[in-house]
Amino acid sequence: FLLSPHNHDLLALLKGARNGLVYGTKIRFPHALVMVLLFRSGTFREKLGTIFKLTRNHARTLGLFVFTYKAVLLALRKLHGGKEEGVDSFLAGLVGGYLVFGRGKQGSVNQQIVMYVFARVVLGVAKLSVENGVVEDAEGRWRRNAYPVYASLSWAMVMWLFRWHPETVQSSLRNSMVYLYTNAEKWDGVRNWVWHNS
Numbered sequence: 001f002l003l004s005p006h007n008h009d010l011l012a013l014l015k016g017a018r019n020g021l022v023y024g025t026k027i028r029f030p031h032a033l034v035m036v037l038l039f040r041s042g043t044f045r046e047k048l049g050t051i052f053k054l055t056r057n058h059a060r061t062l063g064l065f066v067f068t069y070k071a072v073l074l075a076l077r078k079l080h081g082g083k084e085e086g087v088d089s090f091l092a093g094l095v096g097g098y099l100v101f102g103r104g105k106q107g108s109v110n111q112q113i114v115m116y117v118f119a120r121v122v123l124g125v126a127k128l129s130v131e132n133g134v135v136e137d138a139e140g141r142w143r144r145n146a147y148p149v150y151a152s153l154s155w156a157m158v159m160w161l162f163r164w165h166p167e168t169v170q171s172s173l174r175n176s177m178v179y180l181y182t183n184a185e186k187w188d189g190v191r192n193w194v195w196h197n198s
Helices: 005-039 044-079 088-102 108-131 141-164 171-185 190-195
Strands: none
Touching: 005 044, 005 171, 044 088, 044 108, 088 108, 108 141, 108 171, 141 171
C-alpha cells in the first residue's frame, strides 16, 4: 500500500499534514514553554494549559495548511492533465492562505505565522527582483544596502507605532515592548531596578 504508485497522491497529502503537525509542534512548543513560563501569570497548571493550547493551534494550523495546499496542487495538476503549471503553487498558496489563515478569528499564533512568512516573502521578492534585473544593481548597491534599509525601516516603524499607536501592534510584540521599553522607566528601589521589573 505504502509503496504503490496508485496511492502516492493520497499518502503525500497525509504525510504533508503529518509533517505540518510535527513541525508546528517542534517550533511552537519550546517557544511557548519559555514565553509562557517567563511572562504569563497564573498557576503552573494554567500555564501548562496555555502552552499546550498554543502548541496544538500552531501544529493544527500548519498541518491543515499543508494538507490544503497539497490538495489544491493535486487538483490543479489533474486539471492540467498531470502537469504542474507555473502559477499552480501561487494559486494553491492563495487558497490555503485564505482558508486556513485568512478567515475567522485571527489568533496570535496565526498572526505570528503570517508575519513571519510575509517578512521572508519581502526579502525573497527583493532578492529575486535584483537577480532578474527588475532592479538594476550593476555596482551592487542594492545587495549591500537592501537589508540594512529593511531592518532600519522595520525598527523605525515598529518603534513609532509602539510609541504613538500601541493598540495597533500585535499583542505579544506589544507586551514584549512594554517589558523592554516602558517598564525601563519605572522603579521605586533597588529590587525592581535590578532584579524584578515591577
